[in-house]
């Protein structure tokens with residue numbers, strides 16, 4: 001092949017035991033005209049996957065498989081991985097690279113390696129493929145079996161499985177819904193709904209024992225601008241935001257084709273609000289809505305509600321304005337049974353005026369409020385049959401006046417610091 005041509009790389013991710021190794025073996029034994037190099041990463045000292053792949057496929061004999069036996073592909077091993085892929089590119093004895101990320105790796109950082117490091121000049125990302133264990137996914141998000149919501153890696157480290165499953169789906173170009181034999185048609189329909197809500201444009205193929213079409217898997221599937229469900233819900237709401245000032249019903253509850261607004265009626269103590277709750281389109285049988293208030297939440301109340309969301313919520317994410325820590329832009333993230341808040345930098349509205357002006361010039365899309373600037377509580381909820389009214393009411397109970405004199409409670413203020421609101425038993 002032309003040595004200057006970029007080599008396509010497919011990053012394969014998925015939770016432990018989802019069927020990545022099985023799929024790789026299928027890939028290698030059905031490679032056809034493809035000359036595939038596989039880079040297998042496994043946490044822990046024994047590189048089981050690489051051995052299995054090497055054992056089971058003649059195609060790997062002669063160095064087709066490069067083993068990385070220590071550490072996680074996305075963190076400690078970043079340097080080694082970079083060196084390994086650059087060396088592989090120099091050898092150029094293949095026309096497609098497949099990297100299997102460890103079961104607890106985030107696929108995003110692995111793919112970024114091929115965009116930002118020395119490897120970028122030699123590779124093009126062809127696709128981020130996430131293998132999903134349909135049974136496990138159904139249990140975690142559709143049936144809700146709390147026993148199975150912690151991911152344990154071979155080095156004994158644990159973290160909430162739901163976070164990983166969600167992140168792996170949210171960054172995928174293709175989801176291989178494996179172990180189709182272990183779920184019913186109804187369960188598959190539910191799982192597909194959830195996956196499509198998390199990642200609206202993703203391709204989904206159902207497989208048993210990783211039997212995916214090899215040409216399709218290796219084709220150019222990557223779309224770096226593909227929408228993530230929660231962000232799409234927010235943007236959808238922003239597009240329609242103009243509607244909130246055109247409430248012609250006069251009762252504070254305007255309706256448009258796929259939007260439902262709540263403005264506080266006079267006298268409820270929140271007249272200052274510039275608030276709206278709106279639905280994203282109910283395209284996938286799963287609903288999402290955005291809760292927005294131009295006011296802070298009481299820290300204890302926010303923790304109580306956001307750390308204890310109903311099981312119907314699969315994914316929630318957004319910005320939090322916390323009373324008592326009014327300068328800090330917090331982000332909130334929930335995936336199934338785990339939820340946490342991260343302290344970000346300051347709100348733009350708290351910066352010196354010239355910095356605000358510069359920022360706003362560079363980000364004309366920012367939703368700026370005359371009085372509060374970018375300060376807001378803005379949360380997207382995605383799930384099935386969420387009792388929206390109850391959730392909105394529960395949150396509204398903890399809305400305070402901007403500037404309310406309360407302590408910030410357990411909320412950390414150093415940028416990057418996390419506060420765990422909920423986690424499955426045994427996590428972290």
Ligand SMILES: Nc1nc2c(ncn2[C@@H]2O[C@H](COP(=O)(O)OP(=O)(O)OP(=O)(O)O)[C@@H](O)[C@H]2O)c(=O)[nH]1
Nearest residue numbers: 015016017018019020021022103178179180208209
């Ligand atoms: N019933 C069923 N079992 C499957 C299927 N695909 C894989 N398995 C089994 O699931 C187990 C895990 O599969 P692997 O391919 O090792 O999964 P993996 O994602 O590579 O696992 P890790 O390397 O631990 O992350 C194995 O026992 C497979 O035989 C499937 O479609 N249906």
